[in-house]
Amino acid sequence: MQSEATHAQVLTTVDVVVLTLVEGVLSVVLLQRERAPYVGVWALPGGYIHAQEDADAQASAARVLRSKAGIEGAYLEQLATFSGPARDPRGWSVAISYCALIPQQLLPAPRSGLKIVPVSAVGQLPFDHGQILQAALGRVRSKSQYSSLPVYFLGESFSLPQLQQVYESILGEPVNKVSFRRKMDELGMLEPVPGAMQAGGAHRPAQLYRVRPEFRQQLALSARGL
Amino acid sequence: MQSEATHAQVLTTVDVVVLTLVEGVLSVVLLQRERAPYVGVWALPGGYIHAQEDADAQASAARVLRSKAGIEGAYLEQLATFSGPARDPRGWSVAISYCALIPQQLLPAPRSGLKIVPVSAVGQLPFDHGQILQAALGRVRSKSQYSSLPVYFLGESFSLPQLQQVYESILGEPVNKVSFRRKMDELGMLEPVPGAMQAGGAHRPAQLYRVRPEFRQQLALSARGL
DNA sequence: ACAATAGTGTCTCTCAGACACTATCAA
DNA sequence: TTGATAGTGTCTGAGAGACACTATTGT
Numbered sequence: 001m002q003s004e005a006t007h008a009q010v011l012t013t014v015d016v017v018v019l020t021l022v023e024g025v026l027s028v029v030l031l032q033r034e035r036a037p038y039v040g041v042w043a044l045p046g047g048y049i050h051a052q053e054d055a056d057a058q059a060s061a062a063r064v065l066r067s068k069a070g071i072e073g074a075y076l077e078q079l080a081t082f083s084g085p086a087r088d089p090r091g092w093s094v095a096i097s098y099c100a101l102i103p104q105q106l107l108p109a110p111r112s113g114l115k116i117v118p119v120s121a122v123g124q125l126p127f128d129h130g131q132i133l134q135a136a137l138g139r140v141r142s143k144s145q146y147s148s149l150p151v152y153f154l155g156e157s158f159s160l161p162q163l164q165q166v167y168e169s170i171l172g173e174p175v176n177k178v179s180f181r182r183k184m185d186e187l188g189m190l191e192p193v194p195g196a197m198q199a200g201g202a203h204r205p206a207q208l209y210r211v212r213p214e215f216r217q218q219l220a221l222s223a224r225g226l
Numbered sequence: 227m228q229s230e231a232t233h234a235q236v237l238t239t240v241d242v243v244v245l246t247l248v249e250g251v252l253s254v255v256l257l258q259r260e261r262a263p264y265v266g267v268w269a270l271p272g273g274y275i276h277a278q279e280d281a282d283a284q285a286s287a288a289r290v291l292r293s294k295a296g297i298e299g300a301y302l303e304q305l306a307t308f309s310g311p312a313r314d315p316r317g318w319s320v321a322i323s324y325c326a327l328i329p330q331q332l333l334p335a336p337r338s339g340l341k342i343v344p345v346s347a348v349g350q351l352p353f354d355h356g357q358i359l360q361a362a363l364g365r366v367r368s369k370s371q372y373s374s375l376p377v378y379f380l381g382e383s384f385s386l387p388q389l390q391q392v393y394e395s396i397l398g399e400p401v402n403k404v405s406f407r408r409k410m411d412e413l414g415m416l417e418p419v420p421g422a423m424q425a426g427g428a429h430r431p432a433q434l435y436r437v438r439p440e441f442r443q444q445l446a447l448s449a450r451g452l
Numbered sequence: 453a454c455a456a457t458a459g460t461g462t463c464t465c466t467c468a469g470a471c472a473c474t475a476t477c478a479a
Numbered sequence: 480t481t482g483a484t485a486g487t488g489t490c491t492g493a494g495a496g497a498c499a500c501t502a503t504t505g506t
Contacts, residue, residue, distance in 0.1 A: 009277045010238040012320055049309070051235045051318035056310040081307040081322050083275070083283040092277035094238055094320060096307045161458070176496050181459080183495095202505035203457035224494085387485070402469050407486080409468095428478035429484035 011093040014061045015046035015129065017079070017136035018071060018100040020107060021153045024169045025118045026140075028133060030125075031069060032113040037089045038126040042115065044133070045069050046095070061098040070108035074100040075152035075217075079135050087128045095127070099136040101152035144170045148189050148220040151211055159198045159206035160184065188212075189220040237319035240287045241272035241355065243305070243362035244297060244326040246333060247379045250395045251344045252366075254359060256351075257295060258339040263315045264352040268341065270359065271295050272321070287324040296334040300326040301378035301443070305361050313354045321353070325362040327378035370396045374415050374446040377437055385424045385432035386410065414438075415446040 018029035030042040047064040054060040058076055065071040079097040087093055107116065119137060124130070143149045150166045151158075164180050184190055190209040197205040244255035256268040273290040280286040284302055291297040305323040313319055333342065345363060350356070369375045376392045377384075390406050410416055416435040423431040 010236075010275055012236040012238055049236055049318075049320070051311065057307060057320065078306055080304055081283060083322070084281060085277065092275075094275070094283065094322065096309070096320065159458085177458095178460080178497085179495050199504075201457065202455070204459080204503035206458055385485085403485095404470080404487080405468050425477075427484065428482070430476035430486080432485055 009092060011088060011091060012049045013046055013088075013093060013095045014049060014057055014064055014098060015044045015095050015127075015132055016061050016065055016076075016098045016100050017044055017133055018065065018069070018074065018102060019119075019136065019140060019153075020102050020104045020116065021166060021169055022104055022116060022118070024165060025120075026137075026170060027116045027118045028122060028136075029069060029071070029107070030115050030117055030122070033126070034113070041126050043126050044129045045071075049096075057096045058098065061096075061100075065100060069114060071100070071102065071106070073106055074102040076100050077139075079132065079139060082128055082132060095132070097132045097135065099139055101140070101149070103153060103155045105155060141170060141172075143219070146222050146224075148187060148211075148215070151189075157193050157196060157208040157210045159208055161206055162198075163209075183222060187220040187222060189215040235318060237314060237317060238275045239272055239314075239319060239321045240275060240283055240290055240324060241270045241321050241353075241358055242287050242291055242302075242324045242326050243270055243359055244291065244295065244300065244328060245345075245362065245366060245379075246328050246330045246342065247392060247395055248330055248342060248344070250391060251346075252363075252396060253342045253344045254348060254362075255295060255297070255333070256341050256343055256348070259352070260339070267352050269352050270355045271297075275322075283322045284324065287322075287326075291326060295340060297326070297328065297332070299332055300328040302326050303365075305358065305365060308354055308358060321358070323358045323361065325365055327366070327375070329379060329381045331381060367396060367398075369445070372448045374413055374437075374441070377415075383419050383422060383434040383436045385434055387432055388424075389435075409448060413446040413448060415441040 020027055020029070029045065031045050033039055033041050033043050045064055045068050047060070047068065049057060049060045050063070054063060058078065061076060065074065077099050079099050081094060081096045083092075083094045085092045087095070108114070110116070119133070122133065125133065140149065144167060150170055151163065153166050153170075154163060160181060163184070164175055164177065167180070168175050189212055191212050193208045193210050196208040198208055199205040246253055246255070255271065257271050259265055259267050259269050271290055271294050273286070273294065275283060275286045276289070280289060284304065287302060291300065303325050305325050307320060307322045309318075309320045311318045313321070334340070336342070345359070348359065351359065366375065370393060376396055377389065379392050380389060386407060389410070390401055390403065393406070394401050415438055417438050419434045419436050422434040424434055425431040
């Protein structure tokens with residue numbers, strides 16, 4: 001069949017932008033490429049779709065993260081799909097890109113070939129990974145304005161001041177405390193962890209919260225921002 | 227190379243949800259399939275990516291629209307990418323889906339094998355086209371709440387009451403006239419067509435507007451809805 | 453006691469929607 | 480003149496942010 005021959009020439013890959021907060025700085029995971037093209041160059045985690053083992057492209061992305069970066073348990077969301085004859089020197093290619101959010105403590109120990117770079121300090125990237133990174137940043141910043149997306153930067157339980165700081169880090173501007181707490185209350189996504197407080201400083205301890213079970217792998221959306 | 231053999235088994239296609247407003251009813255273009263699988267079944271316009279001729283997947287979508295449905299000049303926006311071993315009986319496949327918005331008057335004359343169906347009256351669709359259609363509807367309804375997306379349902383020039391009716395059709399609820407005009411003014415995307423009025427009824431004629439050149443293929447976004 | 457941050461009550465200002473009014477056409 | 484729709488001025492109520500206050504810890 002002629003059309004079979006035609007479409008078979010398209011490379012199908014996934015690329016993942018893994019984002020985390022390091023000391024309040026939005027950062028991305030880069031891997032040093034082990035194979036051609038661009039051997040030795042720092043790039044986004046990515047790889048071919050394996051038709052034999054992957055249930056869908058998101059499973060491919062999860063597999064790539066696990067096998068190449070040792071990352072598991074991240075929140076995964078599909079970004080856009082990039083395509084064309086020029087973006088990969090091997091030929092006409094399709095890259096289904098994903099955005100992964102993960103708390104810093106779930107990242108693997110630093111090792112050779114893996115680094116975590118503040119997004120403001122990322123230089124030139126191979127392929128069209130620069131564009132993909134920009135798409136991820138735009139998505140995260142945009143969705144943080146009206147959804148609960150940023151909770152995925154934090155672990156199991158966290159305090160409201162902590163969460164507010166995450167929002168402020170991503171949005172790059174201070175957030176009104178009263179409004180923020182009102183909104184979080186309205187979203188109805190958090191519940192206090194009974195008896196769990198975050199002590200530490202010479203000040204009043206903060207109540208710890210966790211995401212309600214029914215919101216675990218699902219975002220809470222607000223109609224009017226924040 | 228082994229990985230080459232692996233990824234070559236993935237079919238790469240595009241599917242397009244063409245939406246238009248027919249008498250204020252959101253409707254979708256369906257084509258009767260001419261080839262296996264699902265010969266004769268009504269489905270979304272779609273086809274293989276042609277690596278030799280397409281500059282990217284969006285170009286593939288435009289080509290499919292032109293060659294299979296005779297549609298040109300639509301606003302095109304990428305939706306999500308669907309993938310997996312089961313969605314297409316021919317094997318593991320990737321479908322990059324697009325949403326197309328077009329004024330009714332730019333649609334081709336009705337012909338055998340092409341129909342325009344109110345989205346509320348679309349029955350079962352082959353592949354995962356039902357999911358794709360739902361994604362398109364969600365996207366259009368969501369974006370209509372805070373952007374100028376719906377202008378692509380109208381032609382070159384239109385009156386504000388016309389545009390408001392388009393918003394109301396999509397959102398499924400009445401829109402406040404004063405707020406609507408304030409927002410359109412703030413978006414700064416429209417300009418009055420000098421001297422062009424829409425007469426017709428036994429009442430005051432409406433000023434006609436058009437999209438400013440700098441906003442032609444780009445959406446205007448509002449921070450706070452409408 | 454005091455410094456420091458957590459958490460809350462309340463005021464104000466902004467903005468979206470409601471309402472009412474004027475404008476301009478055909479019959 | 481009347482009916483119908485286009486277009487605008489203004490009021491009001493809801494909600495977001497500012498501010499100030501109380502609460503609770505360690506030193």
